[in-house]
Amino acid sequence: MASITINNVWKYYGDTPAVKDLNLVCHDGEFVSILGPSGCGKSSTLRMLAGLEHISAGEVLFDETKVNDLPPKDRNLAMVFENYALYPHKTVYQNMANSLVIQKVDKATIDEKVKHAAELLELTPLLNRKPLELSGGQKQRTAIGRAIVREPALFLFDEPIAHLDAKLRAHMRSELKIMQRKLGTTMIYVTHDQLEALSMADRIAVMRDGVLQQMGTPKEIYNNPTNHWVAGFIGEPAMNFLDCNLGTVSGNTALEHSAFSIPLTSEQSQNLLGSGAEQSVTLGIRPDDVSISTNPSEKHSIEGEVLVTELLGGDMLVEAQIEGSRVTVKTDPSYEADMGDQCYLAFDSARWHLFDINTGSTLF
Amino acid sequence: MTDAFVSAKAVFRDGGLVIDEPAAMRNKPLANRFYFYLMMPAIIVLACITLYPFFWLIFMSLHKVDMGAAGDTWNNFKNWTRLGSDRKFVQGWWLLLKYSSLCMLFEVSLGIMLALILNRSKWEKLLVTVFLMPMMMAPVIAGLVWYYLFNSTFGWYHWLMQSLGILGDKSILGDKATAMWGIVIVDVWQWTPLIILIVLAGLKRVPRDQLEANMVDGAGEIRNFFSITLPNLYPFLLIAVLLRFMDNFRFIDAILVLTGGGPANSTKILPTYLFDVSFTFFKLGRGAAIALTLLVVTIILGMILVKLFENPSTTKSSEA
Ligand SMILES: Nc1ncnc2c1ncn2[C@@H]1O[C@H](COP(=O)(O)OP(=O)(O)OP(=O)(O)O)[C@@H](O)[C@H]1O
Ligand SMILES: [Mg+2]
Numbered sequence: 001m002a003s004i005t006i007n008n009v010w011k012y013y014g015d016t017p018a019v020k021d022l023n024l025v026c027h028d029g030e031f032v033s034i035l036g037p038s039g040c041g042k043s044s045t046l047r048m049l050a051g052l053e054h055i056s057a058g059e060v061l062f063d064e065t066k067v068n069d070l071p072p073k074d075r076n077l078a079m080v081f082e083n084y085a086l087y088p089h090k091t092v093y094q095n096m097a098n099s100l101v102i103q104k105v106d107k108a109t110i111d112e113k114v115k116h117a118a119e120l121l122e123l124t125p126l127l128n129r130k131p132l133e134l135s136g137g138q139k140q141r142t143a144i145g146r147a148i149v150r151e152p153a154l155f156l157f158d159e160p161i162a163h164l165d166a167k168l169r170a171h172m173r174s175e176l177k178i179m180q181r182k183l184g185t186t187m188i189y190v191t192h193d194q195l196e197a198l199s200m201a202d203r204i205a206v207m208r209d210g211v212l213q214q215m216g217t218p219k220e221i222y223n224n225p226t227n228h229w230v231a232g233f234i235g236e237p238a239m240n241f242l243d244c245n246l247g248t249v250s251g252n253t254a255l256e257h258s259a260f261s262i263p264l265t266s267e268q269s270q271n272l273l274g275s276g277a278e279q280s281v282t283l284g285i286r287p288d289d290v291s292i293s294t295n296p297s298e299k300h301s302i303e304g305e306v307l308v309t310e311l312l313g314g315d316m317l318v319e320a321q322i323e324g325s326r327v328t329v330k331t332d333p334s335y336e337a338d339m340g341d342q343c344y345l346a347f348d349s350a351r352w353h354l355f356d357i358n359t360g361s362t363l364f
Numbered sequence: 365m366t367d368a369f370v371s372a373k374a375v376f377r378d379g380g381l382v383i384d385e386p387a388a389m390r391n392k393p394l395a396n397r398f399y400f401y402l403m404m405p406a407i408i409v410l411a412c413i414t415l416y417p418f419f420w421l422i423f424m425s426l427h428k429v430d431m432g433a434a435g436d437t438w439n440n441f442k443n444w445t446r447l448g449s450d451r452k453f454v455q456g457w458w459l460l461l462k463y464s465s466l467c468m469l470f471e472v473s474l475g476i477m478l479a480l481i482l483n484r485s486k487w488e489k490l491l492v493t494v495f496l497m498p499m500m501m502a503p504v505i506a507g508l509v510w511y512y513l514f515n516s517t518f519g520w521y522h523w524l525m526q527s528l529g530i531l532g533d534k535s536i537l538g539d540k541a542t543a544m545w546g547i548v549i550v551d552v553w554q555w556t557p558l559i560i561l562i563v564l565a566g567l568k569r570v571p572r573d574q575l576e577a578n579m580v581d582g583a584g585e586i587r588n589f590f591s592i593t594l595p596n597l598y599p600f601l602l603i604a605v606l607l608r609f610m611d612n613f614r615f616i617d618a619i620l621v622l623t624g625g626g627p628a629n630s631t632k633i634l635p636t637y638l639f640d641v642s643f644t645f646f647k648l649g650r651g652a653a654i655a656l657t658l659l660v661v662t663i664i665l666g667m668i669l670v671k672l673f674e675n676p677s678t679t680k681s682s683e684a
């Protein structure tokens with residue numbers, strides 16, 4: 001087992017930086033997910049941890065030891081590659097046994113460990129096949145099996161289930177999480193799929209263009225995003241953003257929009273005072289935190305028009321046009337609406353966020 | 365003009381790519397006959413230059429061939445039955461196999477080593493050009509160059525070997541014990557570059573992710589080479605070996621210049637013996653029989669190598 005510390009790490013390819021001044025700590029036994037859009041430097045980070053890529057600047061510590069110059073073979077970690085990287089001339093069994101054979105473990109122990117892992121991943125009937133005779137999912141499981149058999153101090157997974165179909169992916173998500181809990185091995189898991197990160201990780205590191213945006217538990221990241229970009233990146237369907245002005249309504253600070261004017265809570269006004277916010281701000285509110293009604297009431301006061309409805313199994317999404325903006329609302333399927341119907345929205349002011357309109361940083 | 369227009373239109377029909385078939389193809393049997401006629405000249409030429417001599421070779425091997433007016437006479441398989449008791453024939457085979465395997469062993473191992481070094485070198489392009497020079501030389505010229513290098517009175521190579529204490533006074537080519545090494549050295553010198561070239565191409569195709577996965581699995585450089593690089597080079601090595609081994613069986617220009625098969629027949633590999641029988645003693649019938657054994661063995665070995673081409677990674681596992 002190992003804890004990982006990344007201190008001010010940079011990665012340059014030629015003159016272009018791929019990872020910029022990254023600081024990250026992963027505790028012993030923790031499941032940390034690195035999340036970000038394609039090309040943000042996730043794989044580069046992982047490859048530096050594995051020792052496959054030179055670290056341009058900064059240091060990486062495993063426990064208290066600096067490993068910058070340690071070759072991959074001496075790092076005691078296992079990696080699952082984005083494209084499996086199985087050995088085509090070896091059988092599934094030999095692929096999984098490879099690391100143990102290199103360590104000169106005796107045959108009986110290898111056999112036991114490989115068979116055990118195969119059992120876990122339902123690969124037993126395929127042990128004598130070669131990678132070319134496997135489906136994508138089977139290849140993936142073989143690659144994971146190869147990592148498990150190793151019993152390393154650290155797992156590095158690079159989008160291991162990105163290429164599977166949706167159902168198998170959902171299954172593998174929970175399997176991987178259970179497996180990691182059982183083994184108690186520190187895990188760094190790279191993905192561009194927020195659902196994977198949110199559902200599996202103990203903590204998530206959100207990256208964008210090589211820069212770490214936020215590090216925290218899935219709840220923290222979902223509920224308290226540090227900036228406009230993270231707020232928009234996390235959550236499905238995405239958060240609604242509305243540009244508003246700050247005004248005063250009967251002595252209280254209020255959000256002014258052409259469609260509404262809602263006072264902030266006193267706590268929120270307090271927060272704003274300290275932040276030196278300007279006149280204009282961006283309001284962010286998740287579709288879950290907007291409610292909709294067919295009739296106007298004191299609560300449902302924002303008037304709008306239904307543009308489209310979308311049934312998602314147990315939920316329904318309504319896209320409504322209010323004056324000057326569009327708002328997505330998540331409601332339950334019993335809500336009856338047709339295109340063009342009048343509707344009335346209410347925002348849950350306890351759960352909304354304000355962002356600086358220029359810097360994008362979160363005001364509260 | 366209109367035809368081109370019609371077919372161009374057909375290509376864009378339905379928005380998808382529709383290949384417009386020529387009229388001759390629509391009527392299959394007719395089309396086949398049409399193409400067959402087109403190929404006739406090529407087939408006839410090919411038959412004349414390869415098949416005719418082949419059958420003529422078989423014919424010769426069954427006759428006592430006389431260059432004079434007497435004509436060829438049937439001799440009851442004597443050309444063939446005498447081969448078994450022909451010591452030089454048996455020894456020729458043995459020497460050929462020895463020569464060929466020695467060449468292959470050194471060329472392949474040296475070729476791989478040099479390719480690995482070149483592959484990592486900054487000056488790869490320049491070095492490859494330099495390394496390829498021996499290959500550009502006509503084998504006869506290469507033979508002559510080395511003939512002088514090996515010369516015991518003024519040969520530079522001989523002097524070097526002698527001062528290193530490896531050779532005695534006798535020239536490497538003049539001694540029964542070392543002459544075989546002499547011709548092997550020349551072949552290795554001239555043809556290792558070809559192996560380098562092929563292996564270098566192969567090295568560029570070794571998947572990097574497999575090497576990396578193996579490194580993470582705990583493998584060092586050497587292990588990585590044997591368990592990932594080498595298996596991935598396998599098809600490339602097969603091509604190289606196939607080419608070299610067929611050449612070893614056919615090309616004797618350099619050997620004829622260097623030793624002519626001597627001293628005391630110590631380098632009389634089968635093709636040189638064949639040359640003697642046919643063109644020194646003009647026993648063309650016996651020569652034909654020897655040539656046919658060479659041909660058959662070459663074909664069989666070639667077929668075995670081609671069979672091995674089915675890369676282990678692409679063939680299905682035996683079980684499962
Ligand atoms: N070997 C390389 N040479 C040059 N540039 C590279 C190299 N590898 C990656 N990059 C660049 O570095 C940036 C980060 O790449 P990286 O592979 O880390 O992205 P990623 O987050 O893993 O993306 P994805 O989700 O698509 O896998 C990209 O802009 C990429 O073009
Ligand atoms: Mg990647």
